[in-house]
Amino acid sequence: MIPFLDLKGLNAPHKDELMDAVSRVIDSGWYILGDNVASFERAFSDYCGVRNTIGTGNGLDALTLIFRAYKELGIFHEGDEILVPANTYIASILAITENRLTAVLVEPDMGTYNIDCDLLEASISERTKGILTVHLYGLVSYGDKMRSIADQYGLKIIEDSAQAAGAEYEGRRAGSLGDAGGISFFPSKNLGALGDAGAVTTDDDELAETVRALRNYGSHTKYRNQYAGINSRLDELQAAVLKVKLQYLDSENERRREIAARYLNGIDNANLILPPKGTARSHVWHLFVVRVEERDTFAAYLRDKGVGTMVHYPVPPHKQPAYASWNDRHYPITEKIHKTVISLPLNPSLTDDDAQTVIDVCNAYK
Numbered sequence: 409m410i411p412f413l414d415l416k417g418l419n420a421p422h423k424d425e426l427m428d429a430v431s432r433v434i435d436s437g438w439y440i441l442g443d444n445v446a447s448f449e450r451a452f453s454d455y456c457g458v459r460n461t462i463g464t465g466n467g468l469d470a471l472t473l474i475f476r477a478y479k480e481l482g483i484f485h486e487g488d489e490i491l492v493p494a495n496t497y498i499a500s501i502l503a504i505t506e507n508r509l510t511a512v513l514v515e516p517d518m519g520t521y522n523i524d525c526d527l528l529e530a531s532i533s534e535r536t537k538g539i540l541t542v543h544l545y546g547l548v549s550y551g552d553k554m555r556s557i558a559d560q561y562g563l564k565i566i567e568d569s570a571q572a573a574g575a576e577y578e579g580r581r582a583g584s585l586g587d588a589g590g591i592s593f594f595p596s597k598n599l600g601a602l603g604d605a606g607a608v609t610t611d612d613d614e615l616a617e618t619v620r621a622l623r624n625y626g627s628h629t630k631y632r633n634q635y636a637g638i639n640s641r642l643d644e645l646q647a648a649v650l651k652v653k654l655q656y657l658d659s660e661n662e663r664r665r666e667i668a669a670r671y672l673n674g675i676d677n678a679n680l681i682l683p684p685k686g687t688a689r690s691h692v693w694h695l696f697v698v699r700v701e702e703r704d705t706f707a708a709y710l711r712d713k714g715v716g717t718m719v720h721y722p723v724p725p726h727k728q729p730a731y732a733s734w735n736d737r738h739y740p741i742t743e744k745i746h747k748t749v750i751s752l753p754l755n756p757s758l759t760d761d762d763a764q765t766v767i768d769v770c771n772a773y774k
């Protein structure tokens with residue numbers, strides 16, 4: 409059986425180093441906001457090429473706190489509109505609506521699955537204040553067109569880089585392209601912790617200081633509360649784990665690219681639509697997503713042949729009970745994607761033999 413994802417297998421090569429790191433945290437007697445968080449934040453800033461990283465409890469909070477901070481700074485106001493792709497994971501949208509901002513759903517491009525920049529301008533109103541761009545499946549969603557529209561209309565670009573740790577656009581990393589980025593270190597992400605973790609990345613020092621306070625009860629100074637903040641800190645244990653794993657992110661992403669190249673060259677079946685290649689470094693292959701008309705049949709066939717799959721994602725946000733008032737809306741491209749996508753196993757612990765098996769099994773599907 410080739411599982412869709414084997415988290416234990418992902419961490420096994422680093423186990424000794426992780427055990428040492430965890431053991432040092434235990435022995436330090438300091439578990440919240442200490443040296444490990446500070447040094448991981450510095451290391452991740454250097455890696456992404458930004459001035460500030462602020463560790464948070466998870467990726468959703470990272471995104472939510474960016475919007476919250478822009479509100480505290482008087483840049484966004486309740487009811488302001490944020491453009492966001494309709495086909496994202498629901499966390500992107502929750503970060504907007506949690507702040508009583510209005511999520512304006514924009515259809516994606518069928519070729520990249522990322523927000524269609526040709527539709528951005530038509531979605532802009534007087535209340536539009538930002539674009540939440542999502543680097544879905546690990547492919548960067550950013551470029552001159554998005555930047556020039558943002559500049560022309562005075563919009564902030566916020567990146568949901570949860571799936572794109574290490575991806576690059578013209579030599580700059582995801583998380584350093586927009587005005588701020590929220591990233592997740594959920595265990596299955598390209599840079600995964602051993603539990604929940606996330607971070608905000610930004611060159612904007614004022615925004616960074618506001619997020620830094622908001623994640624810690626709204627406090628810059630202990631027992632002085634500037635804002636009615638939340639508790640969403642990256643903890644010392646996860647920071648120590650992430651510092652170890654950050655060293656391997658580039659080589660693990662390289663391995664993902666190798667497997668993706670094998671799939672792209674090897675899978676040849678008219679029933680399957682393969683993902684976009686991206687440019688050399690713009691894709692970090694968090695997921696290798698193909699489209700197929702009879703998805704359930706294909707999934708059952710693969711399961712029968714010993715290949716695990718998952719669907720990212722089966723139901724779009726606008727069809728979720730959580731957003732009942734949107735349920736009557738129709739986003740045909742988004743809905744088509746949700747109906748037909750299926751993710752094949754792709755992760756650094758997959759062997760060449762596993763990859764060949766996946767290719768052979770896909771090619772034999774009728």
Ligand SMILES: *Cc1c(COP(=O)(O)O)cnc(C)c1O
Binds near residue numbers: 467592605
């Ligand atoms: C994983 C993910 C998030 C949320 O991250 P958590 O750490 O699980 O809160 C947000 N957006 C996208 C696109 C994601 O894939």
